[in-house]
Amino acid sequence: MKNLLIIFICLFYWQSVLAKQTLPIEGLWQIVSYQIVGYPAMSEAEMKNWIGKVAEFSPQKKAILRDNQTVQTCTKFNYKVKTENAEGYFLIGYKIKPHRLGIVEEEIQLVTIACETESWLGKNREFVIISDKQMLSYDEGTIFFFLKQADSSKRLTKTGGFLLITPQSVGLLNPNSDFNKKTITQALPGYTIEKIAPKKENKEHFKLYREEEKRLMLIYPNNERKIDQIRIFDDRALAPVETKLGMTYTQVFKSREKIIDCQAGINNKSGQTLCSFKNMSNIQYVFEPKSINGTDVSPIEALNQAKLVEIVWTANRSLMVEIPSPDRSPAPVISDSVESLSTAD
Secondary structure, three states: HHHHHHHHHHHHHHHHHHHHEEEEEEOOEEEEEEEOOOOOOOOOOHHHHOOOEEEEOOOOOOOOEEEOOOOOEEEEEEEEEEEEEEEHHHHHHHHHOOHHHHHOOOOEEEEEEEEOOOOOOOOEEEEEEOOEEEEEEEEEEEEEHHHHHEEEEEHHHOOOOOEOOOOOOOOEEOOOOOOHOOOOOHHHOOOOEEEEOEEEEEOOEEEOOOOOOOEEEEEEEEOOOOOEEEEEEEOEEEEEHHHHOOOEEHHHOOOOOOHHEEEEEHHOOOOOOEEEEEOOOEEEEEEEOOOOOOOOHHHHHHHHOOOEEEEEEEEEEHHOOOOOOOOOOOOOOOOOOOOEOOOOO
């Protein structure tokens, strides 16, 4: 009798937990970028057509996809939530290491959505939560990146959007992008672009800015007239681990010292500290020590308080040529993962 009572209490507890659980991807999410990781079923024009679309997932288990012209709706869906090992999920599932997508976390949360009727979600769709503000979803050889815009449509405000930086791309610019005004304008709308002629002290490049802001990005070419390097000073840019300009070294790299490399800046970056994740060396974070008048601080404390003043992205062509198997294998689940199922009422 006692054992039956314990079992009943446990069942009641877990039913209460599942009933109270909220959908992790609830809110409005905008598609801001994509990355090819296999043999894409879509053309590049079709991929670009997804950019800017907004997906809304409501507490009533309704999923809406909208843009300026169309609205597509899944009127009722079920979902599952799992915690999985990041490297195992992407390496076995897609033959790609998570750092190629800007992921440094060891574990990810996976949400599988199954619509009760035919919809834009297909039979079912997986969404990988990278952080509170970022997630991604795979679609036949293409991974789409989503950034959260609001918790609900009632709270949606115009923020101008973020520019997403991954090891492979800055917005829609990547190592295969041509170094010309037309390509850059199409990939990074909303910026004024000015071409700077080469001089003895610098190379030919494009300067990008908005309104009264003088310099938000500098873009340089390689010998093949492709994008080679982008220096980013825009506080709307979002780098891996939700990094933005103005954050301190501690905010970006706290508890991550084992997976980063830092070095003192030289020449025009003298006095600054340049850091990067060991497996994402083509994204460099430039920190500048905070001026503390009349106060003696240790070098470590000075670095901890240093502000991020620039992000330097360098094109890495090898990130564009790693081709996975076209057949997606099941991703492994870590042994102590938590799985839940929410069904339609």
